[in-house]
Amino acid sequence: MEFSVKKIAFLVVAIVAGVGLALVPPPGGLEASSMQVLGILLGAVILWAGGVLPEAATAILMSMLFIVVAKVPIDTSLSAFSGSTFWLLVAAFGLGAAIKECGLLERISILLLRLFPKSYKGQVLGLSAVTTITAPIIPSKAAKCSILSPLTRGISEAMGYKNEGKEATGLFLSYYAATCFSPAMFITASVTTAALVGMYSPEIQEQYTMVTWALCAAPWLILMFVGNYLFISRRYRPASGNKLDVSFLDQRLKELGAWTKKEKIMGVVMIVTILLWVFKSQLGVPEYAAALFALVAALAFDILPIKKWRSNVAWDSLIFIGCAVSLSTVLPAVGVTDWLVAAVGPYTSMFFSNPFLMIAGLAVLTIVVRFLILSEIGYLSVFTAFLFPLAIAAGVNPWIVGFIMNAFVIVWFLPYQSSVYLTAIHSAGEGWVTEGATTKYCFVYCAIALAASFISYFAWQAMGIWTI
Template sequence: MKHKKSIAGIIGIILGVVIAFLIPTPDGLTHAGMIVLASLVTANIFWIFNVIPSFATGLLMLSSWVALGAVKFEVSFAIFSSTTMWIIIGGLGLGAAATKTGLIKRIALKIMTYFPANFRGQTLALFTAGTIVAPMIPSAHPKAAMSTPIAKGISNALGYKEHDKGSSGIFLAAMWGFFVTEASFLSATAQNYAFKGLIPASAQKVLSWGNWFVMMIPWTIIILVGGYFLLKLLFKPKDDKPISKEFISKQLTELGPMSRDEKITAAVILVSIIFWILESAVNIPAAVTALIGVSVLVACKVLTPDDFKNRLSWSTIIFIGTVMALGNVMQSAGLTTWLRTVLQPVISPIIGNIYITVIALPIIIYLCKFVVVSLISTGTLITIGLLPFFSTMSFSPAIIAIIVTTSVNVWLLSYMNAPFLTGGAAVNDSMVSRSAMAKSSIGYMLINIVGLLVCVPLWQVMGIA
């Protein structure tokens, strides 16, 4: 429909006005809570239909709370002075340097030289390279844009035709390794920090870089092993004999010797990851580590002011900040208490048992993805819906952030996953078929639930489940 965005925008504004000013305030809810609820309804309609850019919708939402007297400015915009926002900025800066210098491409290609040049070998190579690279770049789109052209070169060298089984499998191996494994590391994507920022401060402390990694070890193993056999079952060509790895060696030769900027970037990222792992021991916040790392890269002229302007997605940073503000504001306006009462009959059975939660919640998220396109928006909506129940859960809300992170990454239909669109565009949509996308996504959806179930005993040992 030609005017779909405009119609959705008008409906969203009308609903917001009706909720805020025309509907009587229910018992147990203040007028400030009604304003926050109204703005949330309007914002979600704007996000779902992409009426205006997502970050602009978020800024309007925060501003409306202040303009209409729901909360003060310091409360509405408090998230922008938090450590979470600064680690996102610092992490994206480190990732920009790794991409700019060619370090990430060199690491990926070097790893591939150690594996046979056939479907099975290069699938394992892409899985391994992606998993190693994942925590270094906290943004899915650069990794998708960088990894799929490498996969295209592999596919061509192996003689696969466009959109056939082999080509589709190699493309999906690249996305599986470089994108799906983002859930294994806190620093692998900015959305991990966004979901972490929505849960209570006490639960956020549980999700340090090291704890997140440990919590996700069983899931990571299941995802990698299950993913490898899934792609092998669905897409492995009949003739899978190894060929020469000349195409990989050629690309490495074209990169030349490791440059000064690559060496500096590698050292800074390695030190940063070590300090993130030892955050509680050294008592240096992860955000400070990231910002020091970026400052070193600037001082060494690896990054320039233009890089900060052009290589960091500031619209994404602002959008993440606006959605993270929802948690504190909803509590401040009394909306969480009211929602807990209203939603308790529906939510309580889902969160009453950890095993039921890790099965039912992913399925709910999968269904939401048919309507809400944005990964961050989907995760935000689900987390906000559960926010009133965090204090009554028998397990840590940190687990909710983990489940949301792993479950929003589905690609059953092409519009559901923007990074997959980026990866496809990087190779002119010449590799993977739509049916291959759907089959692999269904496989991931099932493997994800199995992986989460396997994590539960570990979470119980850790005292968070």
């Protein structure tokens, strides 16, 4: 890896700022170890912002400095690795690789798309619906895009739409917007959402199972689905009512061939896994255990060969997530959380007491900071560690705070902000849609998300989950 002038500058700033903060005399309520942890964290945030090191390398460095410099016990600094969230992610990464390997997602997507009207509006609806329905199957948004982008381009060209035209752009945005908003409802639809679960307290994690989470998120997701569909189907609709030549989908199914044994087994495994998640309370099988059982089945039946498991799973991302999520236990352990609530809590009560101000503030904070911190999980791990205690002190459910931040963390105003966006726009090949036309839609997406959040407040109040 080469160090550019920019990276060297960020490295110097990270060292100076981190060491400087670590050496500041601790105010009342904090100890020297507290300032050391804050200094190390500040340095890590700057390294992430500058992309000086790979994300996982910075996360490991941060955790090791917590142990060596601030004397944080290893079972605290690396607590997430023994938690249920980490092992759910291990299983989810493996299952995602298995489903992609056997081709199950593409087959299911094609079969579902054939059920929708062949008009432009029908395909916009179909792409949005299929992406949302299949979202929980693969936790990697980028992996989903690598499958759905070529399929969507094929649909666009089969309908006779000009590449880089507004109709093609609308079809792209139909599935891509759903890729972005569906993880807010389904924990296993995104590595980011699954990691967010680990940032909550054990009590919150116990309360918000996969089913409960989905039910609480449903009002927001429904509004997002309808809002994006209405805008895209009207703004990008063609002048003429072209119909999809269904032979394109039939041809693609023919190329896939008959259902393979591995696809059938993987389909059964996923159905059983989902049933175990839904009936968790009755059966007493933890969600991570059900997912790990499914992973064992995928490995045992060679749906995911061991060599592919080693090479096709982003192990560096798992390490990064484990280190980053552990911040939720490190900061309380050195007294930062209690001090923050006592020192800052009284001044933030007005912010949290006004639901619309809080929602708008969290949205703006997330959008602005994501221009600096490119990692979705890096941003959430740092800011949830500070905002959750303040929300609890103000009587606001931290689940709501995390949900709102997660709803806006996927922004793609500029291509460099999102590796998912770059995968989506390039995996179907050059010359289909343009960055200029698709990044502009992020403004619309965020406006719909903000309106959906405002309206969902009333639903969350009625459900009794806004406050604690």
